[in-house]
Amino acid sequence: MVVLDVVVPAYNEALRLPDTLILLRAALAELGVPCRVTVVDNASNDGTGEVVASAPPGPVPVRLLWCGEPGKGFAVRTGVLASDARYVGFCDADLATAPAALGQVLAFLADGADAVVGSRAHPESVVEERHSVLRRWGAVAFRGAVRQVVRGVSETQCGFKFFRSDVARRVFAPLRCGGFAFDVEVLGRAERAGARLVEIPVSWVDVPGSRFSPVRHGWQSFVDVAKIQWRLRGADVAPATPVPVATLPVTPDVTGGTAAVGMRP
Ligand SMILES: Nc1nc2c(ncn2[C@@H]2O[C@H](COP(=O)(O)OP(=O)(O)O)[C@@H](O)[C@H]2O)c(=O)[nH]1
Numbered sequence: 001m002v003v004l005d006v007v008v009p010a011y012n013e014a015l016r017l018p019d020t021l022i023l024l025r026a027a028l029a030e031l032g033v034p035c036r037v038t039v040v041d042n043a044s045n046d047g048t049g050e051v052v053a054s055a056p057p058g059p060v061p062v063r064l065l066w067c068g069e070p071g072k073g074f075a076v077r078t079g080v081l082a083s084d085a086r087y088v089g090f091c092d093a094d095l096a097t098a099p100a101a102l103g104q105v106l107a108f109l110a111d112g113a114d115a116v117v118g119s120r121a122h123p124e125s126v127v128e129e130r131h132s133v134l135r136r137w138g139a140v141a142f143r144g145a146v147r148q149v150v151r152g153v154s155e156t157q158c159g160f161k162f163f164r165s166d167v168a169r170r171v172f173a174p175l176r177c178g179g180f181a182f183d184v185e186v187l188g189r190a191e192r193a194g195a196r197l198v199e200i201p202v203s204w205v206d207v208p209g210s211r212f213s214p215v216r217h218g219w220q221s222f223v224d225v226a227k228i229q230w231r232l233r234g235a236d237v238a239p240a241t242p243v244p245v246a247t248l249p250v251t252p253d254v255t256g257g258t259a260a261v262g263m264r265p
């Protein structure tokens with residue numbers, strides 16, 4: 001059985017993926033448990049799928065899935081819902097978060113955490129940021145908006161989050177936001193399900209080549225957070241003593257966010 005499955009959403013990542021796969025597989029091989037990398041090709045047109053398919057065999061297998069619905073959130077959702085691993089999560093194709101943190105991820109999950117969230121706001125995080133002033137101001141405002149939805153996590157946008165599989169299914173099955181703000185919906189749903197979230201420090205580098213446009217994706221992310229807040233209204237954040245998620249009824253609502261799972265047509 002695969003213990004840890006790392007989903008990598010990929011939209012035109014043929015150039016960045018080869019190095020990422022080498023480093024990620026090496027880090028996973030060190031964990032000493034069966035792991036897998038699942039790359040979800042999100043309708044790329046630069047040969048991303050071919051790059052993944054030609055990865056050499058090794059102790060950590062690489063799986064390729066296809067998602068025809070555009071959006072990082074839908075790509076991650078495709079990989080998470082297709083996973084049969086005990087723990088599943090995701091990281092970015094540029095490996096902005098150093099995979100050395102995977103050891104801590106596994107330790108916390110094995111210790112009973114429902115989700116482990118990489119956070120650049122953690123006091124022990126090392127963050128090398130080269131973002132524009134516009135993006136940095138936007139990020140501060142965004143964190144303020146997100147606080148209305150997610151209370152127990154101080155930073156939601158670091159692309160490095162891992163879950164026990166039942167928790168992952170519960171929060172990803174009803175996911176409606178496919179854009180860059182999907183993390184907010186995922187964490188908002190996890191909190192409302194009473195999941196025990198653990199924030200961990202990360203070593204994070206701002207890798208050039210970001211697809212996030214502060215103007216185009218920025219305002220869309222604010223709109224998305226407002227929509228998420230509306231969608232999750234009335235569902236109180238869980239009480240201080242978390243309810244074990246495994247005992248809660250699973251009520252998947254896949255309307256609006258169904259992603260095609262499968263190999264590239
Ligand atoms: N599936 C999917 N993934 C995307 C899309 N845009 C970006 N990504 C992925 O999201 C991750 C982070 O993207 P990146 O461009 O580095 O944005 P950053 O968060 O600003 O660094 C990478 O794995 C990208 O391949 C998209 O439209 N669809």
Ligand SMILES: [Mg+2]
Nearest residue numbers: 094096207210
């Ligand atoms: Mg990046």
